[in-house]
Amino acid sequence: MTEDTWGRVCDELQKSVGKNNFLTWIAPLKVIEVEDGIAAFEAPTKFMRDWVQRNFSEAIQNELRKFGIIVERIDLRVSTAPMIRPANSANPVAQATTVSNSPRIASIKPRLAQTQDDDLPGAPLDQRFTFDTFVVGKPNELAHAAARRVAEGGVVTFNPLFLYGGVGLGKTHLMHAIAHELQTKRPDLRVLYLSAEQFMYRFVQALRERQIMDFKEMFRSVDVLMVDDVQFIAGKDSTQEEFFHTFNALVDQGKQIVISADRAPGEIKELEERIKSRLQCGLVVDLHPTDYELRLGILQTKTENYRLQYPGLMIADGVLEFLAHRISTNVRVLEGALTRLFAFASLVGREITLDLAQECLTDILRTSDRKVTIEEIQRKVAEHYNVRLADMIGPKRVRTIARPRQVAMYLSKQLTTRSLPDIGRRFGGRDHTTIMHGIRKIEELKGDDRQLAEDIDLLRRLLEN
Numbered sequence: 001m002t003e004d005t006w007g008r009v010c011d012e013l014q015k016s017v018g019k020n021n022f023l024t025w026i027a028p029l030k031v032i033e034v035e036d037g038i039a040a041f042e043a044p045t046k047f048m049r050d051w052v053q054r055n056f057s058e059a060i061q062n063e064l065r066k067f068g069i070i071v072e073r074i075d076l077r078v079s080t081a082p083m084i085r086p087a088n089s090a091n092p093v094a095q096a097t098t099v100s101n102s103p104r105i106a107s108i109k110p111r112l113a114q115t116q117d118d119d120l121p122g123a124p125l126d127q128r129f130t131f132d133t134f135v136v137g138k139p140n141e142l143a144h145a146a147a148r149r150v151a152e153g154g155v156v157t158f159n160p161l162f163l164y165g166g167v168g169l170g171k172t173h174l175m176h177a178i179a180h181e182l183q184t185k186r187p188d189l190r191v192l193y194l195s196a197e198q199f200m201y202r203f204v205q206a207l208r209e210r211q212i213m214d215f216k217e218m219f220r221s222v223d224v225l226m227v228d229d230v231q232f233i234a235g236k237d238s239t240q241e242e243f244f245h246t247f248n249a250l251v252d253q254g255k256q257i258v259i260s261a262d263r264a265p266g267e268i269k270e271l272e273e274r275i276k277s278r279l280q281c282g283l284v285v286d287l288h289p290t291d292y293e294l295r296l297g298i299l300q301t302k303t304e305n306y307r308l309q310y311p312g313l314m315i316a317d318g319v320l321e322f323l324a325h326r327i328s329t330n331v332r333v334l335e336g337a338l339t340r341l342f343a344f345a346s347l348v349g350r351e352i353t354l355d356l357a358q359e360c361l362t363d364i365l366r367t368s369d370r371k372v373t374i375e376e377i378q379r380k381v382a383e384h385y386n387v388r389l390a391d392m393i394g395p396k397r398v399r400t401i402a403r404p405r406q407v408a409m410y411l412s413k414q415l416t417t418r419s420l421p422d423i424g425r426r427f428g429g430r431d432h433t434t435i436m437h438g439i440r441k442i443e444e445l446k447g448d449d450r451q452l453a454e455d456i457d458l459l460r461r462l463l464e465n
């Protein structure tokens with residue numbers, strides 16, 4: 001395979017795996033040969049070799065196939081000789097990210113800086129992840145407000161800002177938004193954003209290359225340090241140790257730290273106690289699972305962008321509402337569904353209707369179908385409000401029982417695919433209009449009644465886990 005072909009394969013790979021992944025993992029690979037159905041590449045380290053093998057070999061194989069290069073497998077080897085890509089490499093990205101043979105950590109800085117518009121020595125930022133494109137709703141308003149505060153770059157009031165929440169709820173988006181905003185408002189500040197995995201990777205590399213002092217110096221010289229997905233370092237003792245020292249050094253100097261994780265500090269297993277308690281010292285904010293209104297807001301915002309991209313494409317009433325109802329946990333999946341829907345509709349030249357959505361998104365809708373049953377919902381709600389399970393389906397109309405029952409009806413509609421008559425049958429043979437009334441009542445109350453909204457959030461989480 002020629003350098004030129006690999007350059008073009010790389011362009012495609014960058015699209016399929018994302019710029020971040022591409023720059024970190026694939027750009028540093030060097031093609032050795034394609035022979036006997038095996039494409040052999042050289043990776044700069046064993047860690048990278050294993051990582052790429054596990055996570056990206058299939059993607060590489062797929063992209064090669066598109067260029068007529070059919071291989072049975074990808075073989076990754078660890079480089080023994082200096083890896084220097086020809087200066088006239090056809091792929092500008094690959095060229096910009098060539099791994100220098102000089103392994104000083106400091107060398108990473110110009111390398112990454114060249115790959116992005118800004119001057120960050122960390123991972124590249126996604127240009128789409130700004131405050132402008134972040135849709136704010138009840139589940140994320142606190143996280144958003146805290147992120148905005150940090151992005152002002154003023155006096156550090158809480159340190160660290162710890163953002164946590166489930167997959168695809170906007171943690172990375174908010175962190176990138178902070179970095180973008182700081183670049184504009186406070187270009188004098190040195191802002192470093194990277195994932196905990198990259199932190200570990202650089203640390204291990206620095207150890208191996210005996211450049212640990214450079215590593216320490218680099219991390220201690222930033223004004224704002226942002227580490228994404230910190231749960232990754234749990235159980236990795238020496239990385240945790242180093243992270244702890246970096247953290248303390250920066251806090252002592254009054255520098256801002258922003259951390260994200262998939263759960264609260266106290267819930268990260270195998271994370272040292274002293275780190276947990278350090279992480280809890282600042283402001284710990286939870287990104288709650290999205291609610292219907294937020295999902296609808298996100299879909300509406302994204303649809304406006306798609307309308308510009310696909311002028312003339314019609315979208316029928318009720319489609320966005322349907323998606324917001326049915327795809328309920330992860331914004332990433334929601335976005336993917338919309339992207340696919342628009343692409344599909346424009347290909348077949350049809351209006352986006354409910355039928356088209358069901359036809360084109362069968363797989364996503366199926367996997368989003370929650371497995372939780374109405375019986376489980378009734379049980380959890382009864383426990384939570386301390387009422388008898390039998391009262392959930394019984395006739396009592398006193399408020400202390402009727403309200404939990406309505407909450408259970410509401411959750412049954414939200415978390416299962418059961419129809420209203422079906423739900424009615426499971427609530428002691430009630431009519432579907434009674435169920436509808438119950439659901440509406442909760443929707444209405446939830447807006448003003450903070451306690452009720454929190455109860456529902458909690459119950460939903462308990463049931464979805």
Ligand SMILES: Nc1ncnc2c1ncn2[C@@H]1O[C@H](COP(=O)(O)OP(=O)(O)OP(=O)(O)O)[C@@H](O)[C@H]1O
Nearest residue numbers: 133134135166167168169170171172173298331332
């Ligand atoms: N409130 C929001 N408004 C607009 N887009 C959002 C919002 N929340 C999430 N997204 C989008 O959803 C996708 C996933 O978000 P992001 O990568 O920030 O999630 P995450 O919480 O970091 O997930 P992970 O735990 O998988 O790293 C991104 O494309 C992001 O732009």
